[in-house]
Amino acid sequence: MTEVIEKNENKKGYKKTKLGWIPEDWEIYKIGDFGTFKNGISKGGENFGYGTPIIGLNDVFDKYYITKNNPNSLVNATTQELLDFNLKKGDVLFVRSSVKPEGVGMPCVVEANLEKTTFSGFLIRFRDKEGLLNNKFKRYCFLLEYFRHKLLAKSTISANTNINQPSLSSLNVIIPCLKEQEKIAEILSAWDDGIETLEKLIEQKEVLKNSLAQKYFHRKNNLFQLKQHKLGELFKNRKETNCCDLELLSVCDGLGIVPRSQLNAKDNSNEDKSKYLKVCVGDLAYNTMRMWQGRCGVSSYEGIVSPAYTVCIPKDNIDVDYMYYLFKTPHMIHDFWRYSQGIVDDTLNLKFNNFEVIKVWISDKETQTKIAKLLKSYDEEIQILNSKLEKLKEQKKGLMQKLLTGQIRVKV
DSSP states (O other): OOHHHTTTTTTTEEETTTTEETTTEEEEEHHHHEEEEEOOOOOOGGGGEEEEEEEEEHHTTOOOOSSSSOOEEOEEEEEEHHHTTOTTTTTTTEEEEEGGGTTTTTEEEEOBBTTTTTBBTTTEEEEESSSOHHHHHHHHHOHOOOOOHHHHOOOSSSSSEOOOHHHHHTEEEEEHHHHHHHHHHHHHHHHHHHHHHHHHHHHHHHHHHHHHHHHHHTTTTTTOOOOOGGGGGGGGEOOOOOOTTTTBBEETTTTTTEGGSSSSSSOOSSOOOOOEEETTTTEEEEEETTGTTOOOEEEEEOEEOOOEEEEEOOOOOHHHHHHHHHHTTTHHHHHHHOOSSSGGGGGOOHHHHHHHEHHHHHHHHHHHHHHHHHHHHHHHHHHHHHHHHHHHHHHHHHHHHHHTTTTTTOOO
């Protein structure tokens, strides 16, 4: 945000402030100067599950607004607690404690008076008392990059990342006039509507793909004349090592097997890669300790993968992409869990000698290929939509920074 604000420097109609250059008719306020904070209700476990509605973390995560009185939980609250921990239109619920640092301090605006509804101790209620902020604008000003940066800097880390009332109270916000707030919120809400529409479309595509997969791979499906085989009849185990000159590959959910160099993540691989396993184009590799979660991929590259994986060479009687989709179905994941060895889930492993005895029901190879191509077309479409979604989110983020710092002004 600093870079955006600095672009306003010495422009006509702008002034220099402790946060940088902003429009002359905009002001900077500490949140604590125009609102109050209150931590949510805290009670023992025996008081939950009955009584009155209570808004919790799951009700506000990844949500812009709360509009209905339908939280996931109930609490046995007294009459006084209902008065102390009530929720009114315009209140903002900040996440007080989060496992992930990026989750702490995320705001959710209450868009209706929620009678006889309380909020949990993992949340902090902010209630402004001077009417300085448009209700829809609140969501955006509390997500401004500068605000988030300062909030995270003031947070503390123990088991979770936490923010407290004094820290929130000390944070500054940049506030335009109410009419300009309303216009800014209207513009950004339109972008949010577009993002939400795209997210729903992606979800619908995922549901349709999964329902088709369930139909095609159902063991009692007589349409495709499924026949029973052991996986050892369909795959061989590739155990080639000492291929250190080959490129390092990674198995990623949704992406398959890709070069490690294409990922923006820390490389935790060993310097000595003599025990890493060779993978050829068309091989299927699975995470030996996570196959009970369906962690596998088909390779379009030749390279090496960590010895934590098992590499399988498909035989001529199967389409490997078909097998990949089959391995993602719930009944197959259950079978992988059944045949994995270990005391608890985190120590379960499915070595090839156990993998090869698992039974599957599959169609002929020609039908396999047709089904795999159809499901792959859905994946490709979903991938394109996800790419569009990420671009839309980035565009909205950039627009929000410019609108909320006054670099772009709206007509009111």
